[in-house]
Amino acid sequence: MSALAASVGTPSTAGAPLIVGLVALPMAAALAAVLLRRRAASAAVLLSAPILVGLAFAAAAMVLSTGSPIECVLGAWKPPLGIVLRADGLGTAMMVVTATIASAVALFAAATERRGAAMRGTAPGSSLNDAGATPGPADPPPGDHSGGPAEAGGEADGGGERQPDAAPERASATFWVLLASVWGALNLTFIANDLFTLFVALELLTFAAVPLVCLAGTPPALRAALRYLLLAMAGSMLYLLGVALVYGSLGALDLSLIAELIAPGTDSAPRGVLLLALVLATTGMLVKTALVPLHAWLPPAHAGAPPQASALLSALVVKGSWFVILRLWLTLGEVPGGRTVAFALAALGAVAILFGSATALRQRSLKLLVAWSTVAQIGYLFVAFPALVAAAAPTLATEALRGGMLQAISHAFAKAAMFLAAGLLVERAGRDRIDALGGAFRRMPIIFAAFAIGGLSLMGLPPSGGFWAKWLLLQATIGVGAWWLALTILAGGVLAGAYLLRVLRACGAEAPADLGADRAVVAAPAAAIAPDRLRTAIVLGLALVSMFLGFAAMVPAERCGVRRLLRSEPITQLDRPIEVLPPPSTPHGAAEAAP
Amino acid sequence: MIPALERAVELAIGAMLVGLALWSVLVRPRFASIVGFVVFGLLLMLAWMRLGAPDVAMTEGAIGSGLAGFLLLSAAARLRCSEIRRARIGAGEPQRARDRSPRRSSIVALGVGCAAVAAALAAAVAALPHPAPSLAPAALERLPELGIGNPVSGVLIGFRALDTLVEKIVLVVALVGVWGLAAEASWRRAPSVDPSPEIEPIRFLARALPPVGIVLAIYLLWRGATEPGGAFPAGAILAAMAVLVLAAGLGRLPPTAARSLRLAICAGPLVFLGVGGLGMGVARGFLDYPAGFEVLSIKLIEVLLTGSVAVVLLLLVAGPPEEAASANGMRRPEPPL
Numbered sequence: 063m064s065a066l067a068a069s070v071g072t073p074s075t076a077g078a079p080l081i082v083g084l085v086a087l088p089m090a091a092a093l094a095a096v097l098l099r100r101r102a103a104s105a106a107v108l109l110s111a112p113i114l115v116g117l118a119f120a121a122a123a124m125v126l127s128t129g130s131p132i133e134c135v136l137g138a139w140k141p142p143l144g145i146v147l148r149a150d151g152l153g154t155a156m157m158v159v160t161a162t163i164a165s166a167v168a169l170f171a172a173a174t175e176r177r178g179a180a181m182r183g184t185a186p187g188s189s190l191n192d193a194g195a196t197p198g199p200a201d202p203p204p205g206d207h208s209g210g211p212a213e214a215g216g217e218a219d220g221g222g223e224r225q226p227d228a229a230p231e232r233a234s235a236t237f238w239v240l241l242a243s244v245w246g247a248l249n250l251t252f253i254a255n256d257l258f259t260l261f262v263a264l265e266l267l268t269f270a271a272v273p274l275v276c277l278a279g280t281p282p283a284l285r286a287a288l289r290y291l292l293l294a295m296a297g298s299m300l301y302l303l304g305v306a307l308v309y310g311s312l313g314a315l316d317l318s319l320i321a322e323l324i325a326p327g328t329d330s331a332p333r334g335v336l337l338l339a340l341v342l343a344t345t346g347m348l349v350k351t352a353l354v355p356l357h358a359w360l361p362p363a364h365a366g367a368p369p370q371a372s373a374l375l376s377a378l379v380v381k382g383s384w385f386v387i388l389r390l391w392l393t394l395g396e397v398p399g400g401r402t403v404a405f406a407l408a409a410l411g412a413v414a415i416l417f418g419s420a421t422a423l424r425q426r427s428l429k430l431l432v433a434w435s436t437v438a439q440i441g442y443l444f445v446a447f448p449a450l451v452a453a454a455a456p457t458l459a460t461e462a463l464r465g466g467m468l469q470a471i472s473h474a475f476a477k478a479a480m481f482l483a484a485g486l487l488v489e490r491a492g493r494d495r496i497d498a499l500g501g502a503f504r505r506m507p508i509i510f511a512a513f514a515i516g517g518l519s520l521m522g523l524p525p526s527g528g529f530w531a532k533w534l535l536l537q538a539t540i541g542v543g544a545w546w547l548a549l550t551i552l553a554g555g556v557l558a559g560a561y562l563l564r565v566l567r568a569c570g571a572e573a574p575a576d577l578g579a580d581r582a583v584v585a586a587p588a589a590a591i592a593p594d595r596l597r598t599a600i601v602l603g604l605a606l607v608s609m610f611l612g613f614a615a616m617v618p619a620e621r622c623g624v625r626r627l628l629r630s631e632p633i634t635q636l637d638r639p640i641e642v643l644p645p646p647s648t649p650h651g652a653a654e655a656a657p
Numbered sequence: 658m659i660p661a662l663e664r665a666v667e668l669a670i671g672a673m674l675v676g677l678a679l680w681s682v683l684v685r686p687r688f689a690s691i692v693g694f695v696v697f698g699l700l701l702m703l704a705w706m707r708l709g710a711p712d713v714a715m716t717e718g719a720i721g722s723g724l725a726g727f728l729l730l731s732a733a734a735r736l737r738c739s740e741i742r743r744a745r746i747g748a749g750e751p752q753r754a755r756d757r758s759p760r761r762s763s764i765v766a767l768g769v770g771c772a773a774v775a776a777a778l779a780a781a782v783a784a785l786p787h788p789a790p791s792l793a794p795a796a797l798e799r800l801p802e803l804g805i806g807n808p809v810s811g812v813l814i815g816f817r818a819l820d821t822l823v824e825k826i827v828l829v830v831a832l833v834g835v836w837g838l839a840a841e842a843s844w845r846r847a848p849s850v851d852p853s854p855e856i857e858p859i860r861f862l863a864r865a866l867p868p869v870g871i872v873l874a875i876y877l878l879w880r881g882a883t884e885p886g887g888a889f890p891a892g893a894i895l896a897a898m899a900v901l902v903l904a905a906g907l908g909r910l911p912p913t914a915a916r917s918l919r920l921a922i923c924a925g926p927l928v929f930l931g932v933g934g935l936g937m938g939v940a941r942g943f944l945d946y947p948a949g950f951e952v953l954s955i956k957l958i959e960v961l962l963t964g965s966v967a968v969v970l971l972l973l974v975a976g977p978p979e980e981a982a983s984a985n986g987m988r989r990p991e992p993p994l
Contacts, residue, residue, distance in 0.1 A: 313790025
């Protein structure tokens with residue numbers, strides 16, 4: 063602790079166990095979930111969830127109180143040879159968000175499984191203590207035992223002491239491994255300070271996210287997953303080419319070291335190569351982030367995925383690769399030509415906002431509508447990039463960074479709530495059609511409210527987190543003189559209002575002939591109607607957080623809480639060139655009068 | 658060798674690599690394309706050897722040519738089988754399948770994009786500083802601290818151990834994803850490797866090669882501390898031997914639910930993670946090895962990792978477990994030639 067007190071301002075290593083735990087624990091949980099039996103596997107992940115939430119909040123509190131990032135040198139090998147994990151304000155904020163949403167999704171999934179077990183006729187009590195051995199009356203006879211080679215060695219090894227459960231066993235066993243892997247991969251993405259470690263983390267993220275898409279196992283879901291896999295692999299390859307070019311020109315992979323090597327005044331670095339590397343790596347990550355026109359994989363991926371998988375994908379997984387782009391641009395964004403590329407990114411973001419919203423407006427399926435809304439909201443994450451690299455205006459860059467982060471975080475909460483809510487609405491309606499939602503307002507008022515509250519954040523209405531994000535983004539875009547971007551942000555809000563209103567009006571309508579409801583009743587007599595308090599509470603909680611974030615962001619605007627949470631090395635890296643350089647003659651930067 | 662001759666050989670390898678890459682992309686018959694890809698991998702091995710990277714060459718040979726080639730061949734055989742079946746069912750189905758193949762415009766766009774990236778890369782590589790900045794001297798300098806002599810192993814298991822650890826977890830997660838593709842009724846069953854159509858020569862090879870392969874793998878693992886080699890190439894060779902035995906129908910895999918199988922899959926990464934965590938208490942930090950026990954810890958991790966890599970690669974090649982019926986059903990009508 064004395065070491066901590068002595069090193070205020072410089073990176074502290076006192077919190078190293080915290081951030082190692084944040085990476086190692088979910089990975090250990092994933093491996094344990096592979097090893098353990100089904101109920102023990104979900105228990106391993108569910109038990110590690112509160113620990114991870116605690117670690118994430120502790121790390122965030124430490125960064126916030128000391129004002130300096132936590133560093134952990136791995137194996138006593140410092141960069142350039144070794145790797146340093148570095149949890150700054152940006153990383154810890156994202157880890158807190160990940161921990162909260164992933165735990166909520168885990169609880170939701172556990173509740174869904176319990177209900178599923180109850181519906182199949184197993185008593186919910188017995189499903190808790192790993193005694194699901196009694197197959198319910200509805201269970202299909204286990205596959206043919208007539209002569210398959212499979213049964214040869216399985217009985218002794220634990221495969222056979224329990225009859226294969228009904229349908230969801232494969233999906234469930236896979237899901238818990240994937241959830242823990244996504245969690246660990248995201249945490250590593252948020253605190254990796256090394257280009258290659260970021261690559262490895264993104265690989266883990268992709269390989270955990272792709273099977274999430276095809277958990278349902280239907281042919282369309284498999285096709286969507288294959289498309290996602292192929293595009294994501296192409297993206298990985300482009301990113302790796304970029305990394306190779308950076309290493310080839312600088313001989314370093316550590317981001318802080320790279321920032322030092324290319325600081326103004328050092329003219330050894332081949333800037334053209336670095337620009338190409340930045341463009342290649344960014345393009346690769348854009349594929350995984352699904353920015354228009356590389357979004358083709360995202361809507362079909364959500365259409366067939368279970369709600370908890372959709373929530374993870376839309377709220378968190380696409381933010382992982384976006385965060386890598388952010389890190390890249392905070393480090394390399396000021397290479398000559400970077401501004402032009404940043405404007406191109408912002409233009410793509412603007413197209414995404416308009417195109418995604420307009421397409422969402424035309425959807426007939428609820429899940430697809432929410433998925434296309436994700437395509438639109440991803441656009442917002444990029445509109446502030448020109449301001450981010452406006453070296454002449456550090457306050458503008460800070461606004462852009464805060465706006466982008468707040469957009470990522472509030473969209474994560476809002477979209478997690480909306481996908482889970484959509485899942486519950488669709489489950490009850492019996493089919494994924496917006497015009498089949500009639501009566502949902504009366505039958506599920508709280509879920510309806512949660513969906514609407516999440517929608518407020520997407521529209522950018524005060525006091526939601528989305529409002530403050532869009533407000534900051536507006537300021538950042540106007541600051542660089544890009545009025546067309548500001549107008550797009552406003553138009554996107556109106557379009558979001560339009561497509562959400564469609565859903566809300568459909569929910570408010572009277573149930574049309576109760577076709578869907580009838581089918582649901584036939585499929586699940588008692589359990590489907592039974593109160594579903596836990597899942598309802600989770601969805602509502604997530605939606606309320608997306609709303610409450612607005613207040614959280616409002617206070618720090620004066621008291622500097624979020625500013626301080628976000629302020630850390632990346633911004634000082636942004637600041638540094640300004641001290642060295644005389645204000646360059648960029649017309650946009652001059653327009654911003656720094657208060 | 659005479660420098661001019663060396664240069665000529667390098668140019669020839671480079672030209673053939675480009676030619677083979679184009680061949681395997683452009684040629685229409687699937688089998689020819691796959692053969693092109695396998696030969697491409699073998700030539701790439703030569704290229705890596707010329708670049709002085711025998712570790713990469715070995716992995717490229719085992720994974721890029723060997724296992725990936727086998728996987729592609731069995732995929733091609735299955736595609737052919739399903740095409741034949743579809744042709745028997747009726748003419749309507751192939752029509753729909755053709756509709757799903759990529760449009761000419763997107764193929765052209767993809768080609769232009771690839772050409773642009775290749776041209777930009779060529780320009781960038783020419784602009785890179787010469788001699789290239791490198792961390793190799795730094796790695797060599799600190800290698801004695803790990804007690805091993807092979808700088809590649811030093812980077813993989815020492816300086817950048819975190820990357821290696823996460824990559825191994827990626828392998829396990831990929832396997833879970835592949836198993837997730839199984840049908841609900843069969844996902845706990847045993848996966849199987851497609852039997853080879855030319856069973857007799859494969860049977861011969863499957864009896865003759867594995868003893869050599871196993872000895873080679875152990876040698877690579879053992880010498881990996883000082884010479885090129887190590888856990889991954891050794892694991893890949895073991896996996897290739899096992900694939901050979903299974904393709905000859907001389908063995909069977911246990912079901913995916915088998916506890917011993919899952920233990921073998923997870924043992925390497927788990928022990929790696931455990932030893933790494935231990936470092937926080939008894940060494941200088943996470944993923945550091947306790948002083949005096951560096952070599953022992955590294956050996957322990959490498960041996961277990963070799964086993965896990967071999968099992969995971971083998972199971973990735975075998976794919977998701979399938980219905981017992983399809984194993985002797987019409988799956989492979991004739992050799993793909």
